[in-house]
Amino acid sequence: MSFERIKEKLNILADAAKYDVSCSSSGSNRSNKNKGLGDSTGMGICHTYTEDGRCVSLLKILLTNHCIFDCAYCVTRKSNDIKRAAFKIQEAVDLTINFYRRNYIEGLFLSSGIFKSPDYTMERLVAVAKKLRLEENFNGYIHLKSIPGASDELMYEAGLYADRLSVNIEVPTISGLKLLAPDKKHEDFTKPMLKVKNEILLYKAEKKIIKSTPKYAPAGQSTQMIIGATGESDKDIMYSATHYYKNYNMKRVYYSGYVPIADDSRLPAIGSEVPMLRENRLYQTDWLLRFYGFSVNEILNDSHPNLDVDIDPKLSWALRNLSQFPIDVNTAEPRMLARIPGLGMNSVYKIINARKYRRLSFDHLKKIGVALNRAKYFMVCNGNDYTHKDLQAIQIKGLILQNSQGKFRSNYSSQLSLFN
């Protein structure tokens, strides 16, 4: 193979794949077999980070950027005038193996533009994964994209070789989808998702009876939504995310701030800012739902359809529900401790262990690593009476903002800065 040609293809096809934000390589349980290559048990590893601060753990490429569809938000849409390329199956396999052997990556993330038909494309993606597993004895991580509209048989086969499968629903609302991707139907996205979900459940049930049942997509499914392309509210996004977590057993939903790439009256103009702060707030909400025991309607509802920009969603919730505070760290149940702003789950774990030995004071909490500048308005501990009981929500918010610094502060502050 010509090295220069491969290099050119890699540049084109990596560039086209980079808008997919999923990069996780964790959650699988495929261990090294027969002294082969690779092992993907336990936690994922980020081998490096790009200059935009995103982690690189998988070789993330498209098999081809030829595409028969014309979705407005996508760089590889057919009406876009860009260089096109395609990898041969063997080329994708060689790249993966050689990068893996040098410890550059955890495995392969393979997606593709759609050429000819969804099934024709999916067949090729599966062929790459199959070759890696069966011919190269590769036990690293493989993340395959489920092509919308692919048949059940192919989705079944994909799960046998891949660790994770994902379909990007991209647009969180059905009306938005009609506007931006008129060639695609909502069912095209959900059908492969449903098939994979059912197979995973089936395999899990079988595994309980027959130990030697092969693995089927052990790291589960994920999906991605574009933020800020169709004027949807945070409530729309998070309710839709909750729907996918609940009904399709998603491992992760990713939120991707729309990067303007096309001159299209339906979309934000080229040069408009990527909504990175909003993305950050959505991820914070996602974490509150998955790890902190919040339910989505506590954080977002009709009277509060969008997240606050200047404070994080947990603090915002606490300020709206001051009646539930203060919480006594020495006696409260873990569920309530997790709701105090400034306490993460690690702090909660340390507190419930440490308080078995003595009553905790501010000093102990500080050493444990609690962010007291926020937490102190919402809790009591040993040796401290609750001195903030007369403060209104707006006053607490003011005090917290005054006495802290945030990395996004310049994005929304009306204060002019002297030095930059």
Next chain:
Amino acid sequence: MKEAKILVYDGSFNGYLTAIFTAFEQKLVIADIQKDSQSQSGLFSDVETVYTDVDKAKRVWNGIEKKSNTTIKNIYFAFLSENPGIELLLYRYIQKLFSKTEMLHLNFSDDHVIKVAQLAKSVGREKHRMEAFVRFQLTKDEIYFSNIEPDFDVLPLISKHFKSRYADQKWLIYDVKRKYGIYYDLHSVEMVTLNLNEVYTNKTIKSAAFTTGEYEYQDLWNNYFKSTNIASRVNMKLHIQHVPKRYWKYLSEKKAV
């Protein structure tokens, strides 16, 4: 009152555990525990050299492990931090551990517990970084070779990870700072010391030691690293936070081409 003693050991973890054994067995009052390479005698204390005894070390290891798995792991990780005074800190921690029947390692209101847990965490973080930042280069005699310069002595901790991952290739990871490496010969991992003529960083001059294909793959990786970046989202501060500059010289994607 008994005279305080300084125990001197050979620098290995087994040596350290032997020193702990000696201290407990002879009911010594400990002024300090020091590596033989860095020992200093005190004004008011005697120096006693401890000779490593694997059986004694094993007894201490098992004794702590019986208390809790996390504790022995934390002690070993914290020891590898090579922090000045780590020997004495761990000695006090172990003393406390054996004087109480409760699960000491969960008492996060205790200063020693917090300190040991923090050190263990830093070492754990460095271990994870090395699992990520090792960049193998293929030599002409088909060994995947890598230089590293970790903040802490993490080679003993990463060998299992690389052994189970790269079971079908020979590899060698060499710690330039501590002047030893681990080598896998397709059967087992061994500790080696080498006379390295040069440190193989990511410099652009090609070395005759590596295959030509090796440089092509480095070039591909370097290109991939650039094309997967989204320029309109650039955030150098975050980038440097994740990939601190002191590691750059060994990363092929950071090569100036």
